[in-house]
Amino acid sequence: MKPAARVDNSEDDDALMVRLQGGDPRAFDELYERYRSPLWAYFLRNTRDSQLAEDLAQETFLKLHARFWDYLPSGRFKGWLFRIAHNLLVDDVRRKSHDALLHASKHQAKEDDDHMQRIADDLLPPDATVEKREVAELIEQLLDEIPADQRETFTMHHFQDLSLPDIADAMEVPLATCKSRLRLAREKLSEKLALRGFTPAAAATQ
CATH class of the missing domain: 1.10.1740.10 (RNA polymerase sigma factor, region 2, helix turn helix motif)
Structure with missing residues (x-):
């Protein structure tokens, strides 16, 4: 399609x-x-x-x-x-x-590729010297390793551009739960990147 x-x-x-x-x-x-x-x-x-x-x-x-x-x-x-x-x-x-x-x-749509590049930019520090495309491909794989509810929240927010209130409506959960799932997804992706030698943005600023 x-x-x-x-x-x-x-x-x-x-x-x-x-x-x-x-x-x-x-x-x-x-x-x-x-x-x-x-x-x-x-x-x-x-x-x-x-x-x-x-x-x-x-x-x-x-x-x-x-x-x-x-x-x-x-x-x-x-x-x-x-x-x-x-x-x-x-x-x-x-x-x-x-x-x-x-x-x-x-199948890899150009639009998805752009999203992955932006997510890589977001999770890595601005001065990172690694190839962002390499990190984007790794994040694509790592999404399969986080819990389904966190992955779905993450993809709705970052790929379908849904607001957190809209995601809460879609998944029929409290807004606080939605925020927690997104935070946990980002933390787990950052941790998994760190285990593979990539310094997450949050750690780089500490």
Whole structure:
């Protein structure tokens, strides 16, 4: 699945949902174009299976279409949509073995590569002389070594650009839990980088 072309976000998500609830099918098409790539990337990051990510993204949109009357316009559409996605991911995890979920996908989207570069910049000190691409590739592998709830929180925040309140909505947990999971994910990734000889940014400033 190729990343979608950038779309005009001048009309906010709530307005599109109101149009959809009013019977305008074009509103669904606009939401699909807006969120198909973020959803696919979210599922790919958490399943490592490109075709499965595609299937789960499509299923998310089917559920959105079936449940659009359940949404009350409140400015939290992104969290509501990713709650559907999160629940589908949880259901899939229950159906599959851990080994199957860690099946490595060879697909690397340019957008994901840019995200990994920024995360490497964030976790390493500014004066680090290591090759950031090497660190980005290592972080990609290390994400599989942290607990699933922390990994999902980390990927929602850093790859899908969800705010912490939206992630809390999506995962149906308190905001404090969401903040804790993100902090733990960052700490564990930094620790694992340190064990491999890379100095985390926090340690470099002490």
